Amino acid sequence: MIEIKRITKTFNPGTINEHKAIDNLNLVLNDGDFITVIGSNGAGKSTLLNIISGSIRADQGFILLNGVDVAGLREHKRAPYFGHVFQDPMKGTATDMTVIENLALAKGRGKRRSLFRWSISKKDTKFYEEQLKSLGLGLESRLYQKVGLLSGGQRQAITLLMATIAQKPSHNQIRKDYVKFNPNRREEAKKEVESVYHKELKKYKEAKKLIFKDNSLSLAEKIAKRKEAYAQFDEQIRKYDVTKPVLLLDEHTAALDPKTAAKVLEITDKIVKEQHLTTIMITHNMNDAIKYGNRLIMMSNGKIAVDVSGKKKQDLTITELLNMFSSASGNDTLSDSAILG
Ligand SMILES: Nc1ncnc2c1ncn2[C@@H]1O[C@H](COP(=O)(O)OP(=O)(O)OP(=O)(O)O)[C@@H](O)[C@H]1O
Numbered sequence: 001m002i003e004i005k006r007i008t009k010t011f012n013p014g015t016i017n018e019h020k021a022i023d024n025l026n027l028v029l030n031d032g033d034f035i036t037v038i039g040s041n042g043a044g045k046s047t048l049l050n051i052i053s054g055s056i057r058a059d060q061g062f063i064l065l066n067g068v069d070v071a072g073l074r075e076h077k078r079a080p081y082f083g084h085v086f087q088d089p090m091k092g093t094a095t096d097m098t099v100i101e102n103l104a105l106a107k108g109r110g111k112r113r114s115l116f117r118w119s120i121s122k123k124d125t126k127f128y129e130e131q132l133k134s135l136g137l138g139l140e141s142r143l144y145q146k147v148g149l150l151s152g153g154q155r156q157a158i159t160l161l162m163a164t165i166a167q168k169p170s171h172n173q174i175r176k177d178y179v180k181f182n183p184n185r186r187e188e189a190k191k192e193v194e195s196v197y198h199k200e201l202k203k204y205k206e207a208k209k210l211i212f213k214d215n216s217l218s219l220a221e222k223i224a225k226r227k228e229a230y231a232q233f234d235e236q237i238r239k240y241d242v243t244k245p246v247l248l249l250d251e252h253t254a255a256l257d258p259k260t261a262a263k264v265l266e267i268t269d270k271i272v273k274e275q276h277l278t279t280i281m282i283t284h285n286m287n288d289a290i291k292y293g294n295r296l297i298m299m300s301n302g303k304i305a306v307d308v309s310g311k312k313k314q315d316l317t318i319t320e321l322l323n324m325f326s327s328a329s330g331n332d333t334l335s336d337s338a339i340l341g
């Protein structure tokens, strides 16, 4: 859960250019929320995302990630917890590096380790290939090409992947973080995660014993079955991973042609759903804002003017959205591109 509390940001204070971009804003994101954000130019949408990711510091207020204040953490320390994707396809990737080097860099994020090409193992290469394949853009055959050669849409798809493939923490780390990120119920959290861990570990060990005792299985079958049992064990523990990245998407398809934009949005939706990622997506396209996610927020003058979720959000029409916006924001207007969707 992310709690954004009383965040305020004024640019150029005390000068003729003084501008309050975020005005005492409160927002609670539940785990797995996929929020679409719309609002007129200058409403404060990008500023809000920049404050959450740490690239801009708020003047006041708190950002609590599962109860822990991250507002004081510098951007690179926050990096493992947030994946920020921007409008400009040039921004997310290193153009002079190959596709696989970019992915390896993203996977090792937050780790102090040099990333020479030869340090990418066969296993990792296979993993990257599979990940690229899942995008459905044929990029798995371009692992060793420089990213600079790819189209904007292909790059954005890779950036999305990079934002979500950070190195998975070890079970030990997950158990530690779960306690750390539940500061108000540490004892309870510790008991909870430890009891599940030991129960699941015991289950896995017993399953493993049975598999290897079973003489009707070939060695290859035994190994495959053991892998399966481990995957089940692993899945149960990963449910407790509170450090999965939160995706922050700032008009990440705006620079793409309509067909590619639609494809990248489909990919976004798939990644978000499969990994149960908490996501905030800014868009000027009202149709997309209604179609994707479980919650829709409209910003106006640094505040949240409308916040709808669930069935009410699903059933929204563009006309209703426009009416809501004009009644909530007074004289603020949405841009033509937003209206035309
Ligand atoms: N670094 C900065 N210095 C000064 N003013 C800024 C800065 N960044 C943003 N602003 C101002 O803060 C306000 C909010 O900007 P922001 O970029 O958050 O808007 P936005 O809702 O993302 O708009 P758009 O839809 O055009 O992207 C604008 O008036 C903008 O000019």
Ligand SMILES: [Mg+2]
Pocket (backbone or CB within 6 Å): 045, 046, 047, 250
């Ligand atoms: Mg913006």
